Amino acid sequence: MLPAFYRDSVELMRVAAEIRRREGVREAALFMGTPANLALLAEVDLLGDGARGARPEDLVLAVAAESGEVADAALATAQALLLAPRRVERDSRRARPRSLDSAIRALPDANLAAISVPGAFAAREAMRALRRNLHVFLFSDNVPLAEEVALKREARRRGLLCMGPDCGTAYVGGVGLGFANVVDRGRIGCVAASGTGLQAVACHLAALGEGISQGIGVGGRDLSAEVGAEMTTFALEVLAADPATEVIVLVSKPPHPAVVPRLETALAATEKPVVVCALGLAARPARGRVQWVSTLVDAAGAAAAATEGRPWTGRPLSDPSGVRQRLGRLRGALGPHGPGLLGLFTGGTLAHEARLVLEPLIGAVGDTDEGCSASTSHRVLDLGADTYTVGRPHPMIDPAGRAERIAAAGDAAETGVVLLDVVLGKGAHVDPAGPVIAAVAAARHRAASRGRSLAVVASVVGTARDPQGLEGQIVKLESAGVEVLPSNAEAARFAALLLRPERAASLLDGAP
Amino acid sequence: MTSPDLFAGPLRVVNLGLELFAETLEADGVTVIHVDWRPPAGGDLRLVALLAALDDEADVADTSSRG
Numbered sequence A: 001m002l003p004a005f006y007r008d009s010v011e012l013m014r015v016a017a018e019i020r021r022r023e024g025v026r027e028a029a030l031f032m033g034t035p036a037n038l039a040l041l042a043e044v045d046l047l048g049d050g051a052r053g054a055r056p057e058d059l060v061l062a063v064a065a066e067s068g069e070v071a072d073a074a075l076a077t078a079q080a081l082l083l084a085p086r087r088v089e090r091d092s093r094r095a096r097p098r099s100l101d102s103a104i105r106a107l108p109d110a111n112l113a114a115i116s117v118p119g120a121f122a123a124r125e126a127m128r129a130l131r132r133n134l135h136v137f138l139f140s141d142n143v144p145l146a147e148e149v150a151l152k153r154e155a156r157r158r159g160l161l162c163m164g165p166d167c168g169t170a171y172v173g174g175v176g177l178g179f180a181n182v183v184d185r186g187r188i189g190c191v192a193a194s195g196t197g198l199q200a201v202a203c204h205l206a207a208l209g210e211g212i213s214q215g216i217g218v219g220g221r222d223l224s225a226e227v228g229a230e231m232t233t234f235a236l237e238v239l240a241a242d243p244a245t246e247v248i249v250l251v252s253k254p255p256h257p258a259v260v261p262r263l264e265t266a267l268a269a270t271e272k273p274v275v276v277c278a279l280g281l282a283a284r285p286a287r288g289r290v291q292w293v294s295t296l297v298d299a300a301g302a303a304a305a306a307t308e309g310r311p312w313t314g315r316p317l318s319d320p321s322g323v324r325q326r327l328g329r330l331r332g333a334l335g336p337h338g339p340g341l342l343g344l345f346t347g348g349t350l351a352h353e354a355r356l357v358l359e360p361l362i363g364a365v366g367d368t369d370e371g372c373s374a375s376t377s378h379r380v381l382d383l384g385a386d387t388y389t390v391g392r393p394h395p396m397i398d399p400a401g402r403a404e405r406i407a408a409a410g411d412a413a414e415t416g417v418v419l420l421d422v423v424l425g426k427g428a429h430v431d432p433a434g435p436v437i438a439a440v441a442a443a444r445h446r447a448a449s450r451g452r453s454l455a456v457v458a459s460v461v462g463t464a465r466d467p468q469g470l471e472g473q474i475v476k477l478e479s480a481g482v483e484v485l486p487s488n489a490e491a492a493r494f495a496a497l498l499l500r501p502e503r504a505a506s507l508l509d510g511a512p
Numbered sequence B: 001m002t003s004p005d006l007f008a009g010p011l012r013v014v015n016l017g018l019e020l021f022a023e024t025l026e027a028d029g030v031t032v033i034h035v036d037w038r039p040p041a042g043g044d045l046r047l048v049a050l051l052a053a054l055d056d057e058a059d060v061a062d063t064s065s066r067g
Helices: A009-020 A035-043 A068-083 A100-106 A119-131 A145-158 A195-207 A230-241 A257-269 A296-307 A320-333 A348-362 A400-409 A433-449 A470-479 A488-499 A501-508 B003-008 B019-027 B045-066
Strands: A025-032 A059-065 A112-115 A135-138 A169-172 A175-178 A185-192 A212-217 A247-252 A274-278 A290-293 A340-345 A379-382 A415-423 A455-461 A483-485 B012-016 B031-035
Touching (some): A009 B019, A025 A035, A100 A119, A112 B019, A135 A145, A135 A169, A169 A195, A175 B019, A195 A212, A195 A247, A195 A348, A230 A247, A274 A296, A320 A501, A340 A400, A348 A379, A415 A488, A470 A483, A483 A488
Parallel strands (some): A112 A135, A340 A379
8 A cells, every 4th residue: 555645547557457467467456545446445355454444545556466476576566667757747848737726827718627536536626617617527437426416506507518427528619528539520419428429429420421519428427316417408508509510419328207307398499400319218209300219320320311401210230231141141150159149348338228229139138247037148248337347447448358258258158149349539448459359369269169159249439530540440350250330239230130030030121 | 608608719628637638638739737636635535525615615705705
């Protein structure tokens, strides 16, 4: 434990990844000693005696290794890495302000505070920023719900945006904030309760030649009864008034029933076409300017059509005859395989969407390692969820954990199809497809040694202008025998058809 | 300041937390100032709550003196 020692979580992830690569190290975790973090460490048996009394300002280092010597050496290396000069300190050209107020003195016309400090401290900083008339992009999660309510009420009272807490992605005036794909500016404005949901819609719009005017993230709890759609309704007003926005897309999970009337009133009052994708809420008939869709790719399609006043009807597969051919080829090549589907996702919303698409086609889909009934072997896991990221970076940043799970799928007799998302963009891993294809090769090898085969299906959330390059990532996946579909929903349907060919009629009807 | 103003003018950002975000914005040509942030009150969460309450008081006093 390093007492009264603070580093931001990306720094801590870098050091943890470095330590984890050492010979003989099984697991490494670096955490600020908040009660929540200590509880998580205890849950995975990584909480040593030395760290039990840790306070929130103390840095806890935990290593599981094959021997005490290896662990000691790893801890020493971690300390040395942490104590090396920080980038901030190396950059002596500029003095760095120590507080929000001194930063505002240095930049008096600042108009937005981007806040990603630990959740326990985030609300105070965000409230200070709002009271100084700054809009807020609040990336931090673990902000108490009551504080979220207070922040959003304050923001609204002042006519300011409070994007988040737990806002992964936003676009303001063409600039991406947080984990964002590189997309053109355009005429479609988004309100999104989910970072990857916004990323997926932005990328599908880019593929259709459309761009984003603004992308306002509101955080995953905005449509809860407590928050009452405070920012969602405000964002709708703001986009309705924004001259650059012609059509609005709203991406969310189903709103709490108590919030539905307020949301419907706000939608009805919006004098621009609105496409609503409330994942998990059955699509409703279009009413006035409001159209309901059930997948992210359909949200983009409907919005693009609305910019031209075209009517739009979604199709389950964008290229049914191509899919028919691919299915035929793949089924011929695929040997004996397990009956189950295993989804290994880095994006929580993408995992949720995949489950929603899959269940009507293949039956119940579990969302944990264990929690599925004996009657189903299908599972879709969100590997970015807290339970899988204890002491590890998010899988969009560090793909090693998912790669291990992909490889292990080759050992599992019940698994016949693996379904994946690959998310590109700023902040994401430099080459997410690389570790995936290595792991797929390992999984196939393991499956083959047991006389089985394994199909792998994926979709890529990205654009040509992302640092990783969409085309190159797709080519890489396809060259390794991964079936890449143009959207997450299509990838899920394709995966379902591999397991349940008799479902083809409903999805491929009319295809030559 | 209203939201459409935020959309109309260039973005000018104060960044607190992950330095990576400041670097990305800078690379995009956005004016950004990164705060060398440390947990306040030595990270003591009860003290942080107290400080937040004091912020509220100060704000009310500030508003009434201007009023």
